[in-house]
Amino acid sequence: MKTVSGGVCAAKGYKAGGVHCGIRRNPGKKDLALIVSECAANAAAVYTTNLVKGAPIIVDQKHLADGKAQAVICNSGNANTCNADGIEIAEGMAALVEKHTGIAANDVVVASTGVIGEPLSLAPIEKGMDSLVASLSSDGSLNACHAIMTTDTVPKEIAVEFTLGGKVCRMGGIAKGSGMIHPNMATMLVFITTDAAVSAQMLQKALSEDIKATFNMTSVDGDTSTNDTVVLMANGLAGNPQITREGEDFDTFMKALNTVNMHLCRSIAADGEGATKLLECVVKGAETLETARRVAKSVICSSLVKAAMFGEDANWGRVLCAIGYSGADVDVSKVDLSFKSKAGVIELCRNGAGIPFSEEKAAEILHEKEIDILVDLKSGSFEATAWGCDLTYDYVKINGDYRT
Amino acid sequence: MKTVSGGVCAAKGYKAGGVHCGIRRNPGKKDLALIVSECAANAAAVYTTNLVKGAPIIVDQKHLADGKAQAVICNSGNANTCNADGIEIAEGMAALVEKHTGIAANDVVVASTGVIGEPLSLAPIEKGMDSLVASLSSDGSLNACHAIMTTDTVPKEIAVEFTLGGKVCRMGGIAKGSGMIHPNMATMLVFITTDAAVSAQMLQKALSEDIKATFNMTSVDGDTSTNDTVVLMANGLAGNPQITREGEDFDTFMKALNTVNMHLCRSIAADGEGATKLLECVVKGAETLETARRVAKSVICSSLVKAAMFGEDANWGRVLCAIGYSGADVDVSKVDLSFKSKAGVIELCRNGAGIPFSEEKAAEILHEKEIDILVDLKSGSFEATAWGCDLTYDYVKINGDYRT
Numbered sequence: 054m055k056t057v058s059g060g061v062c063a064a065k066g067y068k069a070g071g072v073h074c075g076i077r078r079n080p081g082k083k084d085l086a087l088i089v090s091e092c093a094a095n096a097a098a099v100y101t102t103n104l105v106k107g108a109p110i111i112v113d114q115k116h117l118a119d120g121k122a123q124a125v126i127c128n129s130g131n132a133n134t135c136n137a138d139g140i141e142i143a144e145g146m147a148a149l150v151e152k153h154t155g156i157a158a159n160d161v162v163v164a165s166t167g168v169i170g171e172p173l174s175l176a177p178i179e180k181g182m183d184s185l186v187a188s189l190s191s192d193g194s195l196n197a198c199h200a201i202m203t204t205d206t207v208p209k210e211i212a213v214e215f216t217l218g219g220k221v222c223r224m225g226g227i228a229k230g231s232g233m234i235h236p237n238m239a240t241m242l243v244f245i246t247t248d249a250a251v252s253a254q255m256l257q258k259a260l261s262e263d264i265k266a267t268f269n270m271t272s273v274d275g276d277t278s279t280n281d282t283v284v285l286m287a288n289g290l291a292g293n294p295q296i297t298r299e300g301e302d303f304d305t306f307m308k309a310l311n312t313v314n315m316h317l318c319r320s321i322a323a324d325g326e327g328a329t330k331l332l333e334c335v336v337k338g339a340e341t342l343e344t345a346r347r348v349a350k351s352v353i354c355s356s357l358v359k360a361a362m363f364g365e366d367a368n369w370g371r372v373l374c375a376i377g378y379s380g381a382d383v384d385v386s387k388v389d390l391s392f393k394s395k396a397g398v399i400e401l402c403r404n405g406a407g408i409p410f411s412e413e414k415a416a417e418i419l420h421e422k423e424i425d426i427l428v429d430l431k432s433g434s435f436e437a438t439a440w441g442c443d444l445t446y447d448y449v450k451i452n453g454d455y456r457t
Numbered sequence: 458m459k460t461v462s463g464g465v466c467a468a469k470g471y472k473a474g475g476v477h478c479g480i481r482r483n484p485g486k487k488d489l490a491l492i493v494s495e496c497a498a499n500a501a502a503v504y505t506t507n508l509v510k511g512a513p514i515i516v517d518q519k520h521l522a523d524g525k526a527q528a529v530i531c532n533s534g535n536a537n538t539c540n541a542d543g544i545e546i547a548e549g550m551a552a553l554v555e556k557h558t559g560i561a562a563n564d565v566v567v568a569s570t571g572v573i574g575e576p577l578s579l580a581p582i583e584k585g586m587d588s589l590v591a592s593l594s595s596d597g598s599l600n601a602c603h604a605i606m607t608t609d610t611v612p613k614e615i616a617v618e619f620t621l622g623g624k625v626c627r628m629g630g631i632a633k634g635s636g637m638i639h640p641n642m643a644t645m646l647v648f649i650t651t652d653a654a655v656s657a658q659m660l661q662k663a664l665s666e667d668i669k670a671t672f673n674m675t676s677v678d679g680d681t682s683t684n685d686t687v688v689l690m691a692n693g694l695a696g697n698p699q700i701t702r703e704g705e706d707f708d709t710f711m712k713a714l715n716t717v718n719m720h721l722c723r724s725i726a727a728d729g730e731g732a733t734k735l736l737e738c739v740v741k742g743a744e745t746l747e748t749a750r751r752v753a754k755s756v757i758c759s760s761l762v763k764a765a766m767f768g769e770d771a772n773w774g775r776v777l778c779a780i781g782y783s784g785a786d787v788d789v790s791k792v793d794l795s796f797k798s799k800a801g802v803i804e805l806c807r808n809g810a811g812i813p814f815s816e817e818k819a820a821e822i823l824h825e826k827e828i829d830i831l832v833d834l835k836s837g838s839f840e841a842t843a844w845g846c847d848l849t850y851d852y853v854k855i856n857g858d859y860r861t
Contacts, residue, residue: 101782102782103778103781103782104780104781104782104787104789105777105778105780105781105782105789105809106781132774134774135774135777135806135809135810135811136810136811137810168772168774169772169774169775169777169778170773170774170777170805170806170810170811171811172811274760274761275679275758275759275760276759276760276761276775276778276779276782277778277781277782278778279774279777279778279781354679355679355680356678356679356680356760356852356856357678357680357856360852360853360855360856360857361856361857363853363857364856364857366857368572368573369574370536370538370539370572370573370574370683371573371680373509373539373573373574373683374507374509374573374680374681374682374683375680376508376509377507377508377509377510377681377683378505378506378507378508378509378680378681383508385508385509401574402539402574405509405539406539406540406541406574407539407540407574407575407576444853444856445853446850446853446854448760448764448853449764449767449848449849449850449852449853450850451764452760452761452764452765452768452848453764453765453767453768453770
């Protein structure tokens with residue numbers, strides 16, 4: 054498996070574009086994205102488990118009921134959530150895509166991100182459709198990625214190449230993250246395209262399985278958004294024998310999907326609102342997979358661990374504390390704990406009790422931009438990884454005044 | 458029921474004191490507290506549910522197994538947690554109390570708060586015992602309260618007077634809170650004394666019941682401490698007929714306990730690390746008590762709601778979002794939402810959708826120091842209240858560099 058360029062346009066038959074249509078006031082910030090496949094694709098999606106769901110999600114659940122999609126339209130600057138006319142507006146966005154591209158509205162996935170509870174007008178979207186369609190190109194992935202960003206500071210995209218049944222296949226994805234990131238069965242907005250031929254059923258199986266180890270293990274601030282959506286489209290243009298059951302090809306496809314998703318998770322965590330550091334908590338030696346995941350996520354979500362990492366303070370007791378309240382059944386008297394980065398690795402706690410360590414060495418390790426928190430529960434053979442970021446002044450600043 | 462002065466010394470037969478013994482470097486900050494009753498008292502306690510438990514908690518569970526206690530010793534500056542010799546040190550603290558006061562070590566409650574994972578030496582405590590015992594007085598509650606503070610900016614104490622069986626009784630408490638505050642079956646450190654006569658069994662029943670509506674509904678940062686402890690001592694010196702079962706007297710006692718605990722919760726939330734505002738989320742119209750509590754606590758714990766309150770930004774969509782991911786079974790299309798403070802009240806959302814409101818009026822309301830977030834689920838008759846605080850630059854600052 055190798056990494057290639059092109060994001061969501063890396064696979065055969067996909068074009069993407071992005072423009073500023075006027076939902077956002079700043080004309081320099083794109084706010085409307087479109088991704089299209091030249092033919093209908095099998096499609097799978099996962100959404101937020103928040104009971105408050107963005108109107109686009111209600112519409113997508115209907116449009117994707119037949120396991121088919123051909124386009125994604127997405128705006129930033131407004132979440133189209135908690136609005137009385139939200140569903141009508143989301144359907145209107147799909148209808149505009151049909152009018153301007155000929156793709157049936159029922160094959161259009163709609164997504165929105167931004168402020169909750171402010172009415173979204175169709176007017177700027179309607180006005181922007183001509184230039185949006187004109188912007189579609191096979192190297193338009195980055196434009197689309199910029200258009201879906203909110204407080205993200207860097208675009209997040211990746212593509213990989215792999216082989217199925219002797220045919221070269223590609224898969225690429227774009228994502229937006231930043232704040233309100235604590236996905237539960239999905240994450241903010243992620244669009245993935247592939248030219249591999251995979252049945253809609255196996256596509257959903259692959260996606261639903263992989264997010265448990267990727268997006269659901271990522272947290273910026275513990276707040277599960279109302280609009281989390283991951284969409285995976287497979288148009289089959291690579292010409293491989295369609296994957297319709299488990300087996301070697303499905304495993305290869307899962308590996309490609311995991312590579313794409315893991316990259317996007319790490320990018321989302323590293324670019325969390327206000328973040329200066331990517332935190333990765335690797336838990337091993339767990340009695341069950343559920344325990345490993347619970348412990349890793351509890352550590353990554355702790356405000357106190359996050360603030361300590363921002364301060365580059367080796368306050369490992371907070372990590373042990375977060376393991377203790379995770380709700381997982383852990384023998385805390387067995388826990389070993391280390392911090393690791395490019396600058397080295399340092400052990401801080403063995404069998405649940407502190408051991409002497411060099412503060413100087415610890416400070417050197419924590420000064421890096423990517424910190425691994427290594428936990429060994431020494432009670433079994435399961436492991437899991439979770440991704441997060443530090444808690445900083447800027448997180449507070451960004452979120453103390455988000456709407457204005 | 459009326460409020461009286463005197464804190465934990467308000468009730469008959471209690472003395473308290475506090476000194477600087479040298480666990481903390483700053484000689485101006487007291488770090489060792491002692492509370493004693495002139496006779497053995499019935500006692501009840503609740504502790505953290507964190508699997509990582511401070512050594513003092515292990516010792517207290519043993520000492521309180523007989524439902525009796527006569528003294529509390531507590532240090533700040535070191536949590537005595539995750540230390541190989543922790544239990545020995547905690548037992549050593551109880552033994553020092555026996556040596557200097559004659560109170561049996563088995564009747565001494567021990568508590569510690571501060572950094573996790575740094576060995577606690579008995580030496581400064583031993584050295585400070587003479588002055589600690591000399592500091593005991595019937596107006597020493599505030600001294601003891603100062604000695605248990607860590608990053609708290611104000612001492613937290615209260616006392617109330619009530620009548621049982623024609624006898625005037627009093628109950629008083631002190632607390633420390635500030636950070637790592639998200640108690641689960643208890644809170645950081647709270648010591649409550651009363652001269653009412655209550656059997657140990659009914660005392661535990663009263664305490665275990667009340668904390669569900671008070672300390673367990675309080676959160677500063679979502680991190681459940683390893684050392685949370687609430688101790689309630691009742692020495693019976695008021696002379697009322699001992700409470701041994703439910704009934705009118707027990708109800709009166711519960712009311713006094715709730716008044717004390719609610720006051721301490723509000724004080725802890727308002728003085729949360731870095732906090733500038735006390736947030737109170739009042740949920741009504743819930744189908745069950747569990748739903749009301751879950752929803753209230755989810756709102757109060759949301760980093761995004763907390764940051765918006767710091768920024769005085771009426772971003773009510775975040776409140777609805779937190780209701781949606783609370784895990785409670787809520788019909789979000791029925792939810793009404795208002796913000797309220799001394800400056801007035803403003804409705805922002807009706808039946809799950811936003812309604813037009815005056816940004817000016819909202820800003821005026823959110824500019825106050827105490828903000829009520831009022832949620833009506835319109836699905837039943839249960840209600841609950843949770844207490845928290847805003848998320849500020851200072852929270853990050855305090856916790857980015859706690860150990861140094």
